[in-house]
Amino acid sequence: MLVGHERTGPATHMPSTPGGERKYQAIARDLRAAIHRGEYAPGMRLPGENDLMRGYDVARMTARQALAVLINEGLAVPRKGAGVYVRDFLPIIREGIAQLSTFTWVSGRSIWSADTGSRDLRVDQVEVHQDDPPDRIRVLLELEPDARVVVRSRRVVLAGKPVLLSTSYLPAAIVAGSRIEQDDTGAGGTYALLAELGHGPERFREDLRSRMPEPDEAERLGIPAGTPVVDIIRSAYSATKVVEVNEMTADASAYIFRYDFGA
Amino acid sequence: MLVGHERTGPATHMPSTPGGERKYQAIARDLRAAIHRGEYAPGMRLPGENDLMRGYDVARMTARQALAVLINEGLAVPRKGAGVYVRDFLPIIREGIAQLSTFTWVSGRSIWSADTGSRDLRVDQVEVHQDDPPDRIRVLLELEPDARVVVRSRRVVLAGKPVLLSTSYLPAAIVAGSRIEQDDTGAGGTYALLAELGHGPERFREDLRSRMPEPDEAERLGIPAGTPVVDIIRSAYSATKVVEVNEMTADASAYIFRYDFGA
């Protein structure tokens, strides 16, 4: 069954406005409109390359190019051997300020607990070691040229899907030998521990920037084509110095970043 | 000239690790590495399709696919008829919190003045009208079903390049008939005017999210392929109510979003 041989077969979609517009663009626009109309719901399969070739009477590469448009927009996700599907996602709301309030971190709750609701959260690929800091980190931490840092890197996995890579740099002069060099820093995490050491952070800065991932990042985060990442660089300041710089890379489709503040 | 017949011709780059890796991926990786090594500086022309065909002995579509990888990563920008160039960009730092401090907006400085340094800033495509709010805006503004809003939309252009689209919604019940319905709201902008009307904002919320643009947005912002946009939804609250919702779409490559806050 399947397609049979419907030669005058009514296309899955009718072509439209061929005036000046490229074929692949017209096809992409038809599909995009159908998605927005809800004709293809999130998770549903879209017409494949063969469907489009027959329906619009175009060559394979042209049909592919049309699908590539939607894929690069992040509206669709290809699955090898199975088809192209409408994307569905469920973003986490990350409270950029509230999560760092004193209340949150001294009370021993995870910094991420507010973000994830009831979904299953795990941290893996934890790695802790001492090292020379990269130049950009040394600048941000305002360290002497020969100062060393403790590097804590980890990956956050939510409901089975990796959503964030995090690498935290702390001056070795402050934290060397403390619990921070263990995989599990205990209740309250890094900031509670810094407070115990007399360097509790009082001010924070977060710089956010968005870009397309490189292949290795896309793999570690399990990101399909057409999904940006957000880089977050957070600096934590005690009363007198910079006590931590945390570089994070997040799957942009997994997050909403929220900042609340007064005038 | 042209191709001639240099069959053993030395490639622009040497192929590497063909083990399992696709040809176009290997080419893309070579180029990416060369860019990161600084071999191709920002603004410089990369080897074109013809160069790659000869250098790697591949078909046109394969060379194109390799370049498409870099373009989709935002590392390179194609210029029709001219070549493919290494991207260079110069992000604006947008101070998400400081810019909204009372000092900033009552003193009559533009909300964006802190962002732009000395670069030429202009606002165009200004449009002001009254309308029924879209559903999502009515919810955010906590309005009755029949309430109307004043809609102010505009485009921000920095040094000749569009960087941000902004659409602001204000309850008509508060602002109708005021200076806010004129194109130029005067010194201090919308928030100073709201304060004059007795609805000065005291708290703000910004929700940020990143995604790939759709074609019409890419055109309005002059965004090349491989560049995400950042959506910002800012809500402004007076002591008693929501006084403004501002939906913004920014060229992600043009901005760094900065948030400073204390614990």
Next chain:
DNA sequence: AAGTGGTCTAGACCACTGC
């Protein structure tokens, strides 16, 4: 006028998915 990227065709083989 030459070179460039943009689009398009008509084939081909492959690995993977699903039944």
Next chain:
DNA sequence: CAGTGGTCTAGACCACTTA
């Protein structure tokens, strides 16, 4: 095993840029 997307070839014509 049939269908799918992933990759690749070898041509072609076009509009555009640069000189």
